[in-house]
Amino acid sequence: MNYWKVLAAALITPLALAACLLLPGKFQSTLTIHADRSFSYAYKGEIIATDALETTSAENFTDDGTVPDPTEAAAEKARKEAVFREVAAKMAKETGYRSVAYRGDGVFDVDYEISGKLTHNFVFPYNQDAKMIFPFFAIELRGKDLVRVQAPGFAARQGPDHDGSNSRLDGTFTLITDAEIVSQNHADGARPSGGNNTIRWKVTPDTDIAPTVVLKVEAL
Template identity: 55%
Template sequence: MPPLRRAIAAAILVPLALALAACLFLPGKFQSTLTIHADRSFAYSYTGEVVAIDLTGAMTKAVSGMADAAEDGSATPSDEATDAAEDPAKKDAEYRELAEQVRKEAGYKTVEYRGNGVFYVDYALSGRLTHNFLFPYNQDAGMVFPFLAVELRGKDGVRIKAPGFAKSEGKGAMGTGDDAIAKLDGSFTLITDAEIVSQNNEDGATTVPGGKSITWKVNSQTDDAPMAVLRVAGL
């Protein structure tokens, strides 16, 4: 690699390596339901696809292409960048091992790796909201971008936001997640008998046995992440 291109690539890769995990996980085709009761009991389920993006390989290609362009005006990725990309068979083996690890965690009834970076997940967990809840979140597995975040606000507030269930410029860093974002297709339903302080679904809530229900249909064109604020029993 010529000195100039090596220096440019290093200058770009170092901060990216610090800022990004090895993989980015995004929802594919799915159904998800969150039930929160006024007494703070809750249940959450996610059934469907989780799509993994290999950021290491994708960013190596992108950065090497940028370095080539800076040196000779060409945006064509170099052979070195192609060689640096992960071998597909090796990456599949890593993903199968990851599926085995995640399957051991509470809530995961099924975790299957189905190839091409796609996992099938059947997850269900219940409890009481005395602390924040994130799904998925596993530092060891690199799952650090949650699809859903339930945050406690003050003594009796609960804020629900599902950043994974919407498109986002941040997800497709330098275009690396564009294909995965295109696979986003599902529904997220909130069921509650607590007071709904605010929510961002244009259709609003519908009455169901025991409370209210809000369903967000999401796909690759969804701009706004599902969001709601509830008032529940105080701690």
């Protein structure tokens, strides 16, 4: 079964919430982490939303397997569009979003940038008001002086059997750091430039490994 659908069902069903499962589309994303724990993150491009409550069943059929009435289908589409417009409005209120434009059919054009200090975990995107789930990537504090970056949203195919796929995934995720790189999973490794090291992952529907890196930073 599709990995995204399974995760959405697991997260949402116990809470009985109308939530949005988000996927990256075309994008450029850059994460900078310094040894002193200062960081900045930018994402510019598409975010694609689906109604996570309905991803566990086929969209073109009703529960009894029949084709839905065109009028009902139109009403359902209008309902979804209204929900997504509301999601866009809530996203735009969050710190970091320079602009959020809803194009229709679940596609948002987003310009996001934020900076701060890594004294706590960080995930993107996440908005409790909009009930957005499954962030594209997360920064986790590991012990006193390590941080781990994992980006499962920037891999189209998930699991050992490559279950699930994001066919619209098309982007670049770039990590820039002057911290010590403890481990990373890019085939070509890091490239030095101006006192920093840069790792750039090109992600497509064929990407099967989520970008991952562990850095050693200033101890808390």
